[in-house]
Structures are given as C-alpha cells and as structure tokens.
Amino acid sequence: AQKITQTQPGMFVQEKEAVTLDCTYDTSDPSYGLFWYKQPSSGEMIFLIYQGSYDQQNATEGRYSLNFQKARKSANLVISASQLGDSAMYFCAMRGYNYGQNFVFGPGTRLSVLP
C-alpha cells in the first residue's frame, strides 16, 4: 500500500522568506514518482514539481525545489522567496509505476504568507 504523510496542517511564513513543507511517503513499488500540487481557494490543482524515484538530482522549478531523500522516504517542498500569492493548500502526492497508476495524496498543508 502507498501512503503519504504531511505532518504540518498549517504553516506561516513571512513574505520573501523561504519555507519547507514536509512530506514523507511509504511504498513497496520500486519505481514511483513524487508530485507537489498547489490548490488555491478556487479549488483547481496546480502542478508544481515532480521527482522520479530514480532521478539522481533533486528537482527544481523556479522558486520551487524538492528535497528528495530516498533513504528517509521524504520529499519536502522548498519554496524560496515566498509571495503573498503562494498562500494556498499544498498537497504531496505519489504514483507507483509498477504496481499502481493512481495518485495517492497526502492530507495537505495550508500555507499562509504574511505581508
């Protein structure tokens, strides 16, 4: 079975500061992908960043970077230079490529950026 854990139900960060959103996962699938999505109040799911289980380097996309520690089964999202528009729910998700094709989502972290 696959499981995603996000232990921070809510986070606050000062504008222009960096913030780390935690994500740990559990899977028996040897090949998997890890995803982070942003969900603003409108509800849509906005893809942020992807990390494959066999990728050697940590993924980066603009202000987003993924701190992937495979041995610890963690995939934390780092947002640098926070902006007010970053306030949203953030979901960590994974897909196993050998045993399953569906997404498993974590409970989410609500990030609030303070001016």
Add this chain to the structure above:
Amino acid sequence: GAVVSQHPSRVICKSGTSVKIECRSLDFQATTMFWYRQFPKQSLMLMATSNEGSKATYEQGVEKDKFLINHASLTLSTLTVTSAHPEDSSFYICSGRNSGNTIYFGEGSWLTVV
C-alpha cells in the same frame, strides 16, 4: 499544454435530484480518467477509475449506484450524482491520463445540495 475541462464549475441542486458533471480532455485522448472527491480542508480521495468503453472501477466505500460514471469516448467522462443529498456537497475533480502516462487535472466542480 494538455487541458482537462470540467463543467459545470459550480452547481447547486435540490436534494433528491441528480446532477451530472462532465470531464473533457480538450487536446488529448484520455484512455483513463479518474474522479476524486474532496471534503472541506481534506485531501483528495479517489472515487473511481474509468477506462474508455468499460465499467468504472470504484474504490472501497464509494457507492457505484449513487455515483454513476460513464466514459463513453476518449475525450469525455461523466460523473452523475443520483438522488443527491446535502452530504454529497463537495468538491469533485477529475483527471485524465494520456498515452504518455501523464495525468492532467481538471479545474474541479463545486457541488452544493440544498
């Protein structure tokens, strides 16, 4: 990029009526579509997986007679909430998987049953 469109984005219906939500892949063929439900301040929960031309596979605890899913074409899947009740009020979101195994999410649909 690929786009998945959901319609309606917001719908209010009376208790006891049925409501249909459409999920369309606009520029790719989605052999598989997924339907999720999200309760307030909670994560997305997979309801069912639908493959074009075959019956949907429902997750445990999801009533297939209440949440009817049809995937009649490679670009359209529909979710019909039958005999809706206030507890069915939720945010429903779909996603489609293309031949390259990439999944794209729709914008979601807010359902309010009054």
